[in-house]
Amino acid sequence: MHITYYFPLVVRRQSYTLHFTPKLSYNTDKKHVRDGLSTVLRTGDNLWLSCDERTTIERLRLIGPHAFGEHCSYELTDLLDLPSDEDEEIDIEGMGEADNYLWLIGSHSLKRKKPDHKDTDTAKQIARLAKIEEESNRYLLARIPLVLNAETGNYELHKEAPHPTDPSQTLCAAQLHSTSNANDLFDLLADDPHLKPFIKIPGKDNGFDVEGLAAAPDGRLFVGLRGPVLRGWAIVLELLPKEDKKGRLRLDKIKGAEQVYYKKHFLDLDGMGVRELRQIGSDILMLAGPTMDLDGTIAVYRWPNALVQPQDSLIGPGKVHRLFDVPHGHGPTSGQDKAEGMAVLDDKHVLSVFDSPTEARKKAPHEVVADSFLLPGPDSAPQPQG
Numbered sequence: 001m002h003i004t005y006y007f008p009l010v011v012r013r014q015s016y017t018l019h020f021t022p023k024l025s026y027n028t029d030k031k032h033v034r035d036g037l038s039t040v041l042r043t044g045d046n047l048w049l050s051c052d053e054r055t056t057i058e059r060l061r062l063i064g065p066h067a068f069g070e071h072c073s074y075e076l077t078d079l080l081d082l083p084s085d086e087d088e089e090i091d092i093e094g095m096g097e098a099d100n101y102l103w104l105i106g107s108h109s110l111k112r113k114k115p116d117h118k119d120t121d122t123a124k125q126i127a128r129l130a131k132i133e134e135e136s137n138r139y140l141l142a143r144i145p146l147v148l149n150a151e152t153g154n155y156e157l158h159k160e161a162p163h164p165t166d167p168s169q170t171l172c173a174a175q176l177h178s179t180s181n182a183n184d185l186f187d188l189l190a191d192d193p194h195l196k197p198f199i200k201i202p203g204k205d206n207g208f209d210v211e212g213l214a215a216a217p218d219g220r221l222f223v224g225l226r227g228p229v230l231r232g233w234a235i236v237l238e239l240l241p242k243e244d245k246k247g248r249l250r251l252d253k254i255k256g257a258e259q260v261y262y263k264k265h266f267l268d269l270d271g272m273g274v275r276e277l278r279q280i281g282s283d284i285l286m287l288a289g290p291t292m293d294l295d296g297t298i299a300v301y302r303w304p305n306a307l308v309q310p311q312d313s314l315i316g317p318g319k320v321h322r323l324f325d326v327p328h329g330h331g332p333t334s335g336q337d338k339a340e341g342m343a344v345l346d347d348k349h350v351l352s353v354f355d356s357p358t359e360a361r362k363k364a365p366h367e368v369v370a371d372s373f374l375l376p377g378p379d380s381a382p383q384p385q386g
Helices: 122-128 184-189
Strands: 013-019 037-043 046-051 056-064 067-075 092-098 101-106 141-148 155-157 160-162 170-172 209-215 221-230 233-239 241-243 249-251 263-268 273-280 283-289 298-303 313-315 321-326 338-346 349-355 367-374
Touching: 013 056, 013 349, 037 209, 037 349, 046 092, 056 155, 092 221, 092 273, 101 209, 141 160, 141 170, 141 249, 184 249, 209 283, 221 283, 233 273, 233 283, 273 338, 283 338, 298 338, 321 367
Parallel strands: 013 067, 037 092, 037 338, 092 209, 209 273, 263 313
Antiparallel strands: 013 367, 037 046, 046 056, 056 067, 092 101, 101 141, 141 155, 160 170, 209 221, 221 233, 221 273, 233 263, 241 249, 273 283, 283 298, 298 321, 338 349, 349 367
């Protein structure tokens, strides 16, 4: 029997410190924004972050060679028409930027109640495991005008703003039509032959769970799914949202799609689901990790020519490149340092932020350490050996 071994490429890490403002950093449950970072994006000198347990977007600014600060927070209830109020989280799991818009997406997932193993009422805690919750703000796919303020050097979010280069156009916030328990995309996927069985399964149970968004210059969006993973195959959806006459987003027909309004791309990510997507040229970088709520390998992959797939695709071994693994919590730090967000810092580096960071990452109050990784060149991707 011939066994193939995989040796992940070892890459150097560079620490970046993210500084947050105390008065902007806590949600209503007194959880600090640094403890639940779920996605990160860079535009110019700004770093955009979201915490999965609130309805805000956080903006930082480069303040040193390896530091971001000058924390600013945008309340999304002021910019979008959320189905519920600001007390209900959106569970933002993806952000992208294209054509003067910031795009964002919620998890679209159900969540199962979490038992407290320290509670002595065992029957009550077992009963919690049978309870599944639906939160309407999670069914969000939206865009918000993103405009550079030439005086401050910061990118700013607006509900409406003049186009920076075309005076005849006005940039407007818009979102996909949604209801209390679905939106137009979710309604389509409810009849999908691959995804239908997973729609009513909570995300952390390998159910339907969005994590990752990349925006292409031509208006297409690539949506990564943490779950389901089907027989080891991860899924990325390709969409084409368009603004209708009423100023709402609708999904347009997409050329080459078997399901008309979306393409499905199945990728061999070694059994992992998608955690983040980032576009580089015609390629997409993918942060991948376990679909279930457990410690496990987290790795960065490169999907060559992702933006030029003419139809639904099956991207098997050898067609997607595993670049390097990202360290994660284990042993005494089990359940911590889970990389969930990845930003492109420049053409050679990516920055990862972590959900549930260890105490070692929180060197001072209202700060957290993120990690920058050097992207391997096209000739240095690791190869299977054995």
